[in-house]
Amino acid sequence: MSIQFQGGVFKLETRSTSYHIKITDQAYLMHLYYGAKIGDADVSCLFPRAERSFSPNPAGYPGRDFSLDTLPQEYSGSGAGDFRLSSLAAGHGAVDLHYVRHRIVVGKPALAGLPSCCAAPGGVETLELELEDPVSGLCVRLLYGVYEADDFFTRSAVIVNRGAAPLTLHRAMSFCLDLPAEPWQLLGLPGAWARERQPERQPLRHGVQGFGSKRGASSHQHNPFFALCAPHTTEHSGPAYGFGLVYSGSYACLVEQDQFDTVRCVMGIQPEGFSWSLGPGEAFYTPEAVLAFSRQGLNGMSQIFHRAVRTHLCRGPWAHRRRPILVNNWEATYFDFDEQKLLALARRAAELGVELLVVDDGWFVGRSSDTSSLGDWSEDPAKLPRGLAGLAEALAETGLALGLWIEPEMVSPASELYRRHPDWCLHQPGRPATTGRDQLVLDLSRKDVRDHVWQQIDSLLQKAPISYLKWDMNRHLTEVGSALLPPERQGEAAHRYMLGVYELMERLFKHYPQVLVENCSGGGGRFDLGMLHYSPQIWASDDTDALERAKIQYGTSYCYPLSCMGCHVSAVPNHQTGRVTSLKARGDTALWGQLGYEMDLALLTEEETAQVRRQCEFYKRFAPVLHAGAFYRLPLPGAPGQLAWGVLSADQRQIFVFHMAPAAQANAPVRLLKLPFAAPGLRYRETSSGCCFQGTTLRYAGIALPPHPGDCVTTLLHFQAQ
Template identity: 35%
Template sequence: MTYRRWTLRTEHTSYTVRLSPDGPWAELDAWGPLGVEDGPSALDWSHRTHFITPADAAPAEYLPYGLRPFTGADLVAAGPDGERGVWWEFDGAEEGPGSLRLAFTDELLGLRTVLCYETVPGTDVLLRWTEHTAGERELRLGRFDSAAVNVPVTGAAARLTYLSGQWSQEFQRTQLDLPRGTFSIGSRQGAPGHAYAPWLAVQDGEAAYGVALEWPGNWHITAEAEPGGSVRVRAGRVPHEGAVLLAPGDTLVTPRLACAFSSDGLDGLSRMWHRYERLLTGDRLHRPRKVLYNSWEATGFDVEAAGQLELAKVAADIGAELFVVDDGWFIGRHDDTGGLGDWYPDPAAFPDGFDRFVADVRALGLDFGLWVEPEAVSPGSRLYAEHPEWTYRIEGRPARLVRNQLLLDLGRTDVQDFVIGTLDRLLGAHDISYLKWDMNRPPTERGRPGAGSADRLDLDAEHVAGYLRVLDHLRTAHPGVTVEGCAGGGGRIEHATIARTDVVWPSDNTAPLDRLAIQHGFLHAHAPHVMSSWVTDAPGIFDPRPRSLAFRFVNAMCGVLGIGADLRAWTPEQRAEAARWIARYKEVRDVIHHGEARLLGSPEEPTCGVQYDAGDRTVVAALSTGRLDGAPLLPGRPDRLRLRGLDPAARYRDTATGTTYGGAHLLHYGLPFAWSAEYDADLVVLTRDPHRAGT
């Protein structure tokens, strides 16, 4: 049978879409390594369908309720009469370099839907989204996913990998097999949330397919193991009021869904996401991410100039390059019950003036940064007294406090203008080069009295648009300022945020083994150069086993190194050790941030680590997660960490010990580590010798 089909190619993969021979829809023909489209489609199984329609059985790219009534529609739309359903016809294709647009129209309903595809040069990522345009009547969209992704499964079940958790335990790598049925994750907290990341991987053996949704608001990802041996993944945003009204002539554009395939399993898939996020960072990737010191864990809300300068002096002495004053620097902020919204330095905390304090910090050779939470407001603040209407609220209902605060309605342009003006004032009046943007309160009573019927508001999308507008303004108006994204830890980390910030904060939990598990999961989805990580004295919450200062440093050096401990309490020996680790980090951070990263083992194993490769250098962060006494599994025998991706015929020299290894030796046997109670982590730097092994 003759049918139209289109193939989009990246450096290593191809994605082929065809018009279905069974009806007016597009369906996946092939997705995998280059050339996978040559041959009969692996998704073209028997078209015999009992009790369901051909559309319900199809590996459809996108189908509306109406054409697909039973097994999960990607679009649910209704006209003014309330009748749901779309019965569209194909309305043409537009092809461009690395792009494809497939249009479908329902003339009776008055809806035009365009399925959009775009490859990302320099990566193996394909972006997908959908555009819906209303005709002459208002339409009600109850569901409008970004895309559907089909994965053929040759085995009994697909292996799903996702990142789950809670506050202080984010990004836990979690896996399950899905032989049949439906699996769903998401958030209705006005942010991606701490419970799940908007990211999913589906494995069929070593073949790994991944999706990541670019949306910092409400969202869902749903995977369905369908009859016939396929897993179909749907992803998109979830409107706060359950539906969005589309005015005549208006177009709704869904968030982008990034899709990637790797024949090298989850590890290969993670490197694809890392490469994509390096591209999202753009030219700012090559600005060194400076070693920071943050004073929160040392002083909490007790911020005063003398104590902060004392910390800054010690931080500078051990090699920090940036000093950040966290919560507590502004008027009315003596604890978490006040001050938010009144963003002026507290004169009592800085008796000689805030600018003098900043200048004293900078005189130590440190850049200066501040913590802000611009979406929040305290009920006792001057801002709230002047503008109570700026908060989310429902008329006649009590305003519920979360963390003793309310949330500003950032969907309002006047609130956006206030936030932009506040940040412009702070950055213009003071010598600030770093902002830590926090968000500690999800929306609860989400309403906007006086703005009309609640079901006509798209509050989630408006808040997201306001948030992104402010971040875009910071990029444009203050290009020299580094921005850290934080939401009570890792509550708002996805590609829209990563594209507009420089680093993100994966979790408020900085305990060594807890943090190791968090970072292990984080690096499956996100790149090392965006992962801010601190060395602190925090005890474990979920895994309280103690670890050395070296362990804490090596673990934090796997991303963007920071220190958050009370340095005044450290001994001279601890400070000297810290200075040595910071110096080593500065020597290799370009490899860590720009190189190809490979996850070695997992925190459940006695030894795990991360390998970074760039040019002729390989950096291995190795960590012992085993017994407290450091005893190996077999007495007298070192544990070994097998490396990957090296040239087996090359030789590699350990720059610290001078030991030379053949590439095949490191791949087959691995690096040896004779762990002990005092030696539970190491950073090994290998340089590739131009001579071949065995010569």
């Protein structure tokens, strides 16, 4: 059993971690411990009671040595003596939560309307802890999923109104975790469009630190993931906690270091602008969060997340299959294309080993620029005279499958759909609508709007054998309001919108499981665990410059596995940065995710043609090994700006290494790259040079990186055990 209850203490254990909770004499849930596996269950002696001035005592408690303001808690209330970050706020009064009952179940309950980790394979047990506010009747069921074999926990909360009167939620976080006083450091992944997920690590300070999104999407600017680690934690050693939210809308990640240096973490739906009305008997489900701890540094933490995503979050036939190599016509043609141009691109791509052609923006009626026609999803006969079905038939003759770009959440004011249904957009009465990219957002909180969008998607997939769908979202939510919600419930619109997106994606997954869906939001603007429940890969960034992409993929790896990163080789000068890099560097970088090309392949030289063929052959042969192996970021002390990472295959017999030197250096020193994951008992041969090394040599001495004349030079190495 991974969950045990004895002497008022709940003991939750995975393969190498422990999570302990105690019911206090006052029926509060006290957080005792989360970290490396320990033997003792009741470690409440680690929290001696003492009187603390200006920390009030609960009603009826006879002494002054117990206060919610200092108690490490599992889910914090509000207004009842705890002045730190609250997990729950409701109505106009205090929320004071007491333990009522619990149950332990095999498996994992679903979260109504929300994505979450699944139970199989590997098994999972769930602890349900029920708390109640005795005055308001507000009940909270805390859900703890224990993934023993894969070494992580999930947490979420179900909030139920058991009172006689309606209640309004103003704050409903997914989890709360209190950690002891230590000099923790916070690692987040901030960024911007075309510069997503840039790792940033800083010491905690007193007060509240954090980040989030108020954009209606998880956003390019921040990512719903963060880590806490010790100052001495490295990629390979030291404690590291990781927290990821399985949600794609507005969210908050908040960390508070209090007056006694203890640390509280809360994570969940963004409280600003949020409210939710709960009638008697009604329930609200918070998004799920994934919690991971490792003593093997940040790499160890990341590998837990990678396994969780691959094994328990991604679903369907594409979750563990090699994905096809694609060519996307966007940067090759933009809006200027027709069937003949697409077929010429397809024929050239087929010669090189590409397997799928994606028709990007501009294939539907009236769409010659990004200023009109979103919502009118019918083929433009001037560009596709035989329609998508005819194009798919012609593509099949070249050996390529058909993929299609669509942006179903949006509508252009210059469209037939908007002219018929202007009230179908998110809007607030009497307030002019903000546009972004000349488009508005459809109100997917409405069933009639969702049904219309589904009919459009279903029609496209019925009329043509589309095997890949790129689902895009190119603006964020403003003037968030719904025509079908009364004024007092407009605070529900943003979350209801997100639930509507999930409902549509679930329909797509159930009706067309064979269609490979790649999520996109202006590149990596909705790169989160929630989306990975519906699409096993996400377009990592609109920036395809090799140097910038290597940084983005490096940062993305802190939470997300290689198998979910869409990575393309594009033309130079790069369309985002203007930088010129070699085709080798672009290919070496893209090979670590889901490989694609976004360029006019007819312009390749003879040498470049041979390189693309080699890249495609490498991907087809090794992508399954790369994406199923253990990923390691490899620091290079004394070499600022240089990036390196590696993958160890599941059987430890293959090692793949990537290194990028961004800038040439005159008379440069020799850099030794150590591979601390090489199996000590094996001898490896590097396949391109033929050099052989003992695993211990690779681990402790390393390999000499070759000289790199020029800028943005990459090295790709493959070691095979002998």
